[in-house]
Amino acid sequence: MQRTMKILETSIFDVFEKMFFVYLEPCGAASVPGDPYMKATIAFDGPMNGEINAYFSKPFLSLMAQNMLSVNRGEVTDEMREDCAREAVNMICGHFLSLVDPGRQYELTVPECGPAADTASEDERLDYAADMMPWAVAVSLSGSVKNFEGAS
Amino acid sequence: MSFNVLIVDDSMSMRSVIRRVVEMSGYKVDNCYEASNGLEALSILEDKWVDLVISDINMPEMDGMELVSRMRKDDVLRMIPVVIVTTEGNEERVREAFELGARGYLKKPFLPEECRRMFLQVIGVQEDGEYAEDDEDSGDLDF
Numbered sequence: 001m002q003r004t005m006k007i008l009e010t011s012i013f014d015v016f017e018k019m020f021f022v023y024l025e026p027c028g029a030a031s032v033p034g035d036p037y038m039k040a041t042i043a044f045d046g047p048m049n050g051e052i053n054a055y056f057s058k059p060f061l062s063l064m065a066q067n068m069l070s071v072n073r074g075e076v077t078d079e080m081r082e083d084c085a086r087e088a089v090n091m092i093c094g095h096f097l098s099l100v101d102p103g104r105q106y107e108l109t110v111p112e113c114g115p116a117a118d119t120a121s122e123d124e125r126l127d128y129a130a131d132m133m134p135w136a137v138a139v140s141l142s143g144s145v146k147n148f149e150g151a152s
Numbered sequence: 153m154s155f156n157v158l159i160v161d162d163s164m165s166m167r168s169v170i171r172r173v174v175e176m177s178g179y180k181v182d183n184c185y186e187a188s189n190g191l192e193a194l195s196i197l198e199d200k201w202v203d204l205v206i207s208d209i210n211m212p213e214m215d216g217m218e219l220v221s222r223m224r225k226d227d228v229l230r231m232i233p234v235v236i237v238t239t240e241g242n243e244e245r246v247r248e249a250f251e252l253g254a255r256g257y258l259k260k261p262f263l264p265e266e267c268r269r270m271f272l273q274v275i276g277v278q279e280d281g282e283y284a285e286d287d288e289d290s291g292d293l294d295f
Contacts, residue, residue, distance in 0.1 A: 018261035019169070068165045070172065080165070087163040090210070091260045094239020098259070105242050110162070110212050 004100060005141065008052075009126055011096040012139055015088060016130075021067045022060075024128035027135060036138065037061065039116035040085040042093045043143075046106035050143020052096070054089045055116050060136035061085060086111040092139065154180035155275065156200065160193040160207035160219065161237070166260075170206055170237065173267040190214030194222060197229055204275050209238040209249070217249060224253040233274045237267075 009026075016022050036055035043051045056064075061081040066073055068084055090111045097106050130136040157174050161167045167186050175181055185200060187193040189211045196202075205223070209216035216236055223229040235256035236249045246257050256274040258267055 015261045018263055065165070069168050083163055083165045087165050090163070091239050094241065095259075095261060098239075098241025102241070103243055105244050106240075108210055108239070110210065 005124065005126065007100045008092075008096050008139065008141055011092050011099060012126065012128070014095055015091045016064075019068060019091060020064045020084070020088070022063060022130050022136075024130050024136065027127050027129040029125065029127050029138065036116040038081065038085050038113060040089040040111055040113040042089045042111040043109045044093055044097060044106045046097075047101060047104050048144045050141060052089055052093045053140045053142075054085065054092065055138045055140075056081075056085055057133060057136055060130060060133055063131060063133075064088065082113045086113045089113075089139075154182045155204060156183040156185070156202040157181055158185045158187065158193060158196060158200075158202040158205045160187045160190065160205065160211070160216065162188045162208065162211040164188075166208065166237075169264075170267060173264050174206075174271060176264075177268050177271055179272075190216060190219030190222070193219055197223070197232075202232060204271065205232055205234045206237055206271070207234060209236060209240055209245070217252060220249060220252045220254050235270055235274050237262075 013024060016024055037058035038056045038061060040054045040056070041051060043049070058081070061084060062073060062076045064084040065071065065076045065080040069080060071080070090108070093108055124142065125138055125140040127138045128136050159167045159170050159174070161170070171184050171186070174184060183200070185196050185202065187196055190207070191214045193205065193207065207216040207219055216238065220234050220236070223232065223234065230253065233255040234253065235258060236246070236254045237258045237260060239260045241259050249257065256270050258270045
């Protein structure tokens with residue numbers, strides 16, 4: 001895995017462990033059981049530009065909402081799932097940029113979220129399982145930042 | 153001693169996390185108000201007195217930087233300490249927030265204990281429950 005994607009993976013682990021209290025396990029894209037349920041997108045612009053997309057399974061988003069909002073499974077609403085998806089991709093992006101290119105300023109868009117009409121491209125994509133779910137989330141990276149190897 | 157706190161974030165999930173940390177800080181919180189952007193926050197601040205504002209930066213309508221800036225231009229609101237909670241780890245951006253008047257900064261993702269510590273530091277309460285010596289730099293980051 002290239003350096004940029006390793007940093008992205010570190011950011012993903014940090015966000016899900018600290019804010020959603022879930023521990024992810026890398027898995028292959030072949031583990032995806034059908035279409036992802038929801039997609040959250042954030043773009044950034046600065047010395048480099050790019051976009052991060054996160055594709056979530058419904059059970060995983062429900063687990064995230066349960067953990068972050070301290071609610072029971074039956075209390076989780078679509079609004080909560082969407083909010084968690086947006087906040088997750090927002091934190092992943094900000095954390096990723098602060099690690100990959102520290103000290104430089106980037107403008108982040110307000111994250112958008114909706115049904116996953118497409119699937120992540122096979123390259124520059126990280127897939128994870130979590131908590132008995134064979135596939136939970138995939139995160140993809142595109143743009144000029146993808147091949148950045150400069151900062152130490 | 154009890155506190156009124158205003159949490160400003162466009163994510164209800166994040167507002168919920170911060171609210172729980174504030175409520176579990178060990179200090180009595182009378183009112184914990186919530187706003188989803190800077191404009192809503194200013195509207196609340198027109199009517200309610202709060203002892204601490206905890207605000208995100210990246211929000212629609214009015215972002216956290218503009219909120220801090222507007223508060224500093226108001227003779228009353230400028231006395232309220234503001235903690236910026238954001239995903240942005242960029243030093244220049246943080247410095248800008250402090251220059252505008254923010255008193256503390258917390259980077260997401262954070263552990264609940266980090267959030268609690270920042271909250272107490274900025275309102276001047278030490279870990280042992282005593283109030284800290286008056287120190288105008290309390291809660292600020294050193295550059």
